Amino acid sequence: MEALHLLKDLNLKSTSCRKEVLMIMLAKGHALSHSEIEKDVNPSIDRVTVYRTLKTFLDKGLIHKVLDDAGVTKYALCQGCRTDDHHHEHVHFKCSNCGQTICLDEIDIPPITLPAGFTSAEKNLLIQGVCDTCSAL
Numbered sequence: 767m768e769a770l771h772l773l774k775d776l777n778l779k780s781t782s783c784r785k786e787v788l789m790i791m792l793a794k795g796h797a798l799s800h801s802e803i804e805k806d807v808n809p810s811i812d813r814v815t816v817y818r819t820l821k822t823f824l825d826k827g828l829i830h831k832v833l834d835d836a837g838v839t840k841y842a843l844c845q846g847c848r849t850d851d852h853h854h855e856h857v858h859f860k861c862s863n864c865g866q867t868i869c870l871d872e873i874d875i876p877p878i879t880l881p882a883g884f885t886s887a888e889k890n891l892l893i894q895g896v897c898d899t900c901s902a903l
């Protein structure tokens with residue numbers, strides 16, 4: 767099972783919460799908010815455990831944060847990140863039809879030159895429009 771491999775690769779114990787959260791994210795394939803994840807995990811797993819699991823995954827380079835237009839933080843799986851090398855300079859796309867936020871991993875955020883005195887710590891670029899699935903309908 768892919769979820770178990772991912773946890774093992776990162777030397778993370780496969781707790782039921784970690785397994786479930788990962789399986790949900792793998793199955794959906796788009797960015798999910800904390801409440802969307804929580805809705806799908808086994809009801810015996812509490813909110814705090816889900817929160818801690820997401821924090822661990824963030825630290826380990828398994829998932830990254832995606833800022834949505836509504837100011838909601840969503841989480842998406844990383845592609846090829848590691849604990850010490852966590853880069854997310856790719857574009858995110860929010861579909862106004864289905865409401866899904868998708869990673870466009872292969873599209874980098876273009877370089878931006880900041881005025882003197884400004885240092886960048888993180889870049890986010892969200893494009894809104896209609897996704898490929900919805901366009902094909």
Ligand SMILES: [Zn+2]
Pocket residue numbers: 827828829830844845847848851852853854
């Ligand atoms: Zn990452």
Ligand SMILES: [Zn+2]
Pocket residue numbers: 861862863864865866896897898899900901
């Ligand atoms: Zn769509």
Ligand SMILES: [Zn+2]
Pocket residue numbers: 830832842854856857858868869870
């Ligand atoms: Zn992403």
